[in-house]
Amino acid sequence: MGSYDVKQEVTDKYSLRGRVFHKIRDDILSGRYRVGEELREVAIGEEIGVSRTPVREAFRQLELEGLIRIVPNKGAYVTGITAKDVRDIYMIRSLLEGLCARWATENISKEQMEEMEENIFLSEFHASKGHTEQMAELDNRFHEIMYEACNSKMLEHALKDYHQYVLRVRRKTLSTQTRSTASNAEHRDIMEAIRAGEAEKAERLANSHMLKAYENMVQNGYMEHYEE
Amino acid sequence: MGSYDVKQEVTDKYSLRGRVFHKIRDDILSGRYRVGEELREVAIGEEIGVSRTPVREAFRQLELEGLIRIVPNKGAYVTGITAKDVRDIYMIRSLLEGLCARWATENISKEQMEEMEENIFLSEFHASKGHTEQMAELDNRFHEIMYEACNSKMLEHALKDYHQYVLRVRRKTLSTQTRSTASNAEHRDIMEAIRAGEAEKAERLANSHMLKAYENMVQNGYMEHYEE
DNA sequence: TCTCGTATATATGTATACAATTATACGGGA
DNA sequence: TCCCGTATAATTGTATACATATATACGAGA
Numbered sequence: 001m002g003s004y005d006v007k008q009e010v011t012d013k014y015s016l017r018g019r020v021f022h023k024i025r026d027d028i029l030s031g032r033y034r035v036g037e038e039l040r041e042v043a044i045g046e047e048i049g050v051s052r053t054p055v056r057e058a059f060r061q062l063e064l065e066g067l068i069r070i071v072p073n074k075g076a077y078v079t080g081i082t083a084k085d086v087r088d089i090y091m092i093r094s095l096l097e098g099l100c101a102r103w104a105t106e107n108i109s110k111e112q113m114e115e116m117e118e119n120i121f122l123s124e125f126h127a128s129k130g131h132t133e134q135m136a137e138l139d140n141r142f143h144e145i146m147y148e149a150c151n152s153k154m155l156e157h158a159l160k161d162y163h164q165y166v167l168r169v170r171r172k173t174l175s176t177q178t179r180s181t182a183s184n185a186e187h188r189d190i191m192e193a194i195r196a197g198e199a200e201k202a203e204r205l206a207n208s209h210m211l212k213a214y215e216n217m218v219q220n221g222y223m224e225h226y227e228e
Numbered sequence: 229m230g231s232y233d234v235k236q237e238v239t240d241k242y243s244l245r246g247r248v249f250h251k252i253r254d255d256i257l258s259g260r261y262r263v264g265e266e267l268r269e270v271a272i273g274e275e276i277g278v279s280r281t282p283v284r285e286a287f288r289q290l291e292l293e294g295l296i297r298i299v300p301n302k303g304a305y306v307t308g309i310t311a312k313d314v315r316d317i318y319m320i321r322s323l324l325e326g327l328c329a330r331w332a333t334e335n336i337s338k339e340q341m342e343e344m345e346e347n348i349f350l351s352e353f354h355a356s357k358g359h360t361e362q363m364a365e366l367d368n369r370f371h372e373i374m375y376e377a378c379n380s381k382m383l384e385h386a387l388k389d390y391h392q393y394v395l396r397v398r399r400k401t402l403s404t405q406t407r408s409t410a411s412n413a414e415h416r417d418i419m420e421a422i423r424a425g426e427a428e429k430a431e432r433l434a435n436s437h438m439l440k441a442y443e444n445m446v447q448n449g450y451m452e453h454y455e456e
Numbered sequence: 457t458c459t460c461g462t463a464t465a466t467a468t469g470t471a472t473a474c475a476a477t478t479a480t481a482c483g484g485g486a
Numbered sequence: 487t488c489c490c491g492t493a494t495a496a497t498t499g500t501a502t503a504c505a506t507a508t509a510t511a512c513g514a515g516a
Binding site: 278279280281282300301302303 | 469470471472476477478479
């Protein structure tokens with residue numbers, strides 16, 4: 001019997017089912033729908049060009065992902081995310097990113113190592129040019145490389161979940177010059193620890209990298225709009 | 229806007245939708261369906277007495293929960309869980325249970341503290357009598373109390389997820405006399421640390437409690453059937 | 457004017473019908 | 487006997503119809 005992925009994701013982004021799911025999901029994450037807004041099956045179905053059936057199935061999944069809340073016989077509502085939720089996620093991520101860095105040190109492939117080095121090189125380049133868009137993209141990618149390199153489907157999925165989750169908030173951060181410079185430096189330190197095979201050091205660095213990212217969010221007042 | 233639960237679960241166990249979901253889920257977790265077995269929509273629908281529609285919606289959720297894998301246009305297959313998956317989960321849980329114990333120390337209510345003390349008292353009683361069924365139940369409950377006491381929906385949900393997940397394996401363990409005695413002692417230590425307000429100690433103890441539980445599984449050969 | 461009950465409209469919940477895809481059975485040809 | 491193509495059956499994917507629950511509008515009565 002083969003090894004099945006645990007914690008399956010909606011993989012086929014281009015099947016009809018996947019399209020509906022990802023479309024609604026992206027609309028929520030991009031902030032198109034406001035918190036608390038009710039999503040109607042027919043309206044969304046018509047917009048995408050499908051009937052209610054695929055929409056409903058997507059709703060069920062989005063509920064498990066925590067993006068909407070379905071009240072039986074009433075409707076589906078876009079969920080909010082409180083400041084405490086974000087804080088908790090960063091604390092959890094801090095531990096798990098540390099574990100991930102440790103495992104990545106032991107399992108990273110040559111190709112992944114090279115992509116990580118290239119990522120940091122590019123990040124520093126775009127930081128010097130002030131390209132915020134590319135920087136955010138590369139920042140996300142750095143973490144994803146590490147998730148893939150840790151060689152654990154379980155951990156990779158958990159971290160991708162949380163990563164996606166806080167994107168709603170994070171979208172607005174990382175724009176300050178000082179933080180992005182510091183973040184890049186921290187990425188470089190983590191990368192060098194991984195390359196040197198220093199697992200415990202990598203873990204410690206990834207750990208504090210998350211905590212610092214959170215501290216930065218709080219200090220810059222990004223959390224103010226998420227008070228309960 | 230109010231605070232919504234992040235990572236929603238299928239709450240209403242007694243609605244039709246919830247019933248279908250939980251029925252299939254329990255059947256998978258109880259081992260009624262074998263790993264790799266194909267689940268057919270009509271067959272399951274007929275058994276429960278509903279049409280394909282609710283079954284399909286339940287399938288979509290079970291896929292996200294990682295219990296089945298849906299191959300488009302083919303079918304739904306019960307997923308396996310490899311020895312490495314179990315190992316990874318225990319490593320992740322070790323960290324998160326530690327964090328949970330730390331937060332529980334800071335947030336546990338009077339009622340929760342009392343239930344925890346009662347839980348340990350009962351555990352030791354049933355252990356002395358050799359009541360394996362009740363011991364397993366109380367063991368699960370001990371952890372759930374801690375999950376609830378940590379006062380973090382995010383962490384609670386993540387831990388309940390993992391906890392549920394390894395139940396498929398754990399169902400068979402904890403039966404040895406020596407391990408259950410040791411496990412009870414560890415629970416007591418954690419409880420006392422929480423009661424004394426020693427957060428870091430509670431974290432450390434919960435940490436190693438998980439690692440020891442995993443070590444026990446491996447040593448007793450419970451993982452042999454889960455080789456990839 | 458306010459309250460409450462009823463009627464209507466609207467939305468979700470479920471079942472069914474039809475379409476599309478995949479698996480299976482069968483038979484001809486080498 | 488084996489291979490392979492076609493026909494058929496079975497299963498999933500989607501749309502639609504009907505059932506049920508909820509929200510809204512309106513009017514009677516106090």
